[in-house]
Amino acid sequence: MRAVVFDNYGTFPSLAEVPRPRPGPGEVLLRVAGAGACHSDVSVYRHFEEGQPGAQKPPFVLGHENAGWVEELGQGVTHVDVGGAYLVYGPVGCGHCRKCARGQDTYCENVATMPYLAVGLGRNGGMADYMVAPAHHLVPLGDADPVLAAPLADAGLTPYHAVKQALPHLAGGGRHALVIGLGGLGQIAVQILTALTGATVIATDTKPDARARAERHGARTVAPGEHQAEEIRELTGGRGVDAAFDFVGVTPTISTAAATMAQGSRLTVVGIAGGTHEWSFFTSPYESYVTSTYWGTVEDLWEVVDMFRAGQIAPEVERYGMDDALEAYRKLEAGELSGRAVVVPNDS
Known part of the structure; x- marks a missing residue:
């Protein structure tokens, strides 16, 4: 079968023929409907080196945002419908620690002993005609389009988890939320905040078209510039925002x-770009804090699918056939995508 393979550190992936996988005990084989191309993939093959923390040993098939139709059941799998459409939860933990028992594979306590982090991140992913996934990591899509749903596995789940953790800061009238970075995750974050809170959503990005898309989803936008923070604070009446979400993560x-933060606020850094923050008692608002989140839980992904099926969130998708999968990654690296690139190996 065809697959997009991460062959070696520092090298662009290749489109190659690889053996079709077989599901083991507790696993399923899916015919892939859609696989999202994510900036995390670019980091995997461009920025990591062997032995570096977070580096995943090649070779393996990329693709950690996946949806598809179940083709075959592994031993012991009884609760999954063959032919049904499912979204795949990406993180794969040890399965027996306290975090994994709660569906928090992304925070597995034994991650240091695992040979991979997730499907598509150390373990073969879904940027292929077929993929294998743990059966308990599948979320049913019903009659929803699995191609449009594919990005929800990360670009929907990650902002949803971050927003859900911050909801206590946005409860009540007169609240403000800030979204920095309006790529795939940031755009869905605006939609989630609009659907789940009554907060005024403020958004910013260097690209005018990205700001325009956020405005269509109800955000008030601010352009970058020397007085950007002051302009954001002005929209809050000078008080500052109650929750901020940075989907870039540079200093x-x-x-x-x-x-831009108010007293008692929460700043969540979601973007993994290695930025740092200097704290001071005299300059940080009282009882405000800076934190981070990473991906989300299986339970969160079920709730994301509920919002998708209810029409509350809708990823903007650019479709690519498998023959053009590498072009999708080239455009992703070059910043030429306006939506989420989804590779579609199988038409139906």
Whole structure:
């Protein structure tokens, strides 16, 4: 079968023929409907080196945002419908620690002993005609389009988990939320905040078209510039935002968010770009804090699918056939995508 393979550190992936996988005990084989291309994939093959923390040993098939139709059941699987459409929860933990028992594979306590982090991150993913996944990691899609749903496995789940953790800060009238970075995750974050809270959503990005898309989802936007933080604070009446979500994660964006925070607020850094933040008792608002989240839980993904099926969130998708999968990654690296690139190996 065809697959997009991460062959070696520092090298662009290849489109190759690989053996069709077989499901083991507790696993299923899916015919892939859609696989999202994510900036995390670019980090995997461009920025990590062997032995570096977080590096995943090649070779393996990329693709950690996956949806498809169940083709075959492994031994012991009884609760999954053959032919049914499912979204795949990406993180794969040890399965027996306290975190994994709660569906928090992304925070597995034994991650250091695991040979991979997730499907598509150390373990063969879904950027292929077929993929294998743990059966208990499947979320049923019903009659929802699995191609449109594929990005929800990360671009929907990650912002949803971050927003859900911050909801106590956004409960009540007169609240404000800030979204920095309006790529695939940031755009869905705006939609989630609009659907789940009554907060005024403020959003910013360097790209005018990204800001325009956020405005269509109900956000008030601010352009970058020397007085960006002051303009954001003006929209809050000078008080500052109650919750901020930085989907970039470089030092300047973290600093911008920190400069807009209200007392008792929460700044969540979601983007994994290695930025740092300097704290001071005299400059940080009282009882405000900076934190991070990573991906989300299986339970969260069920709730994301509920929102998708209810029409509350809708990823903007650019479809690519398997023959054009590498072009999707080229455009992703070059910043030429306006939506989420989803590779569609099988038409139906």
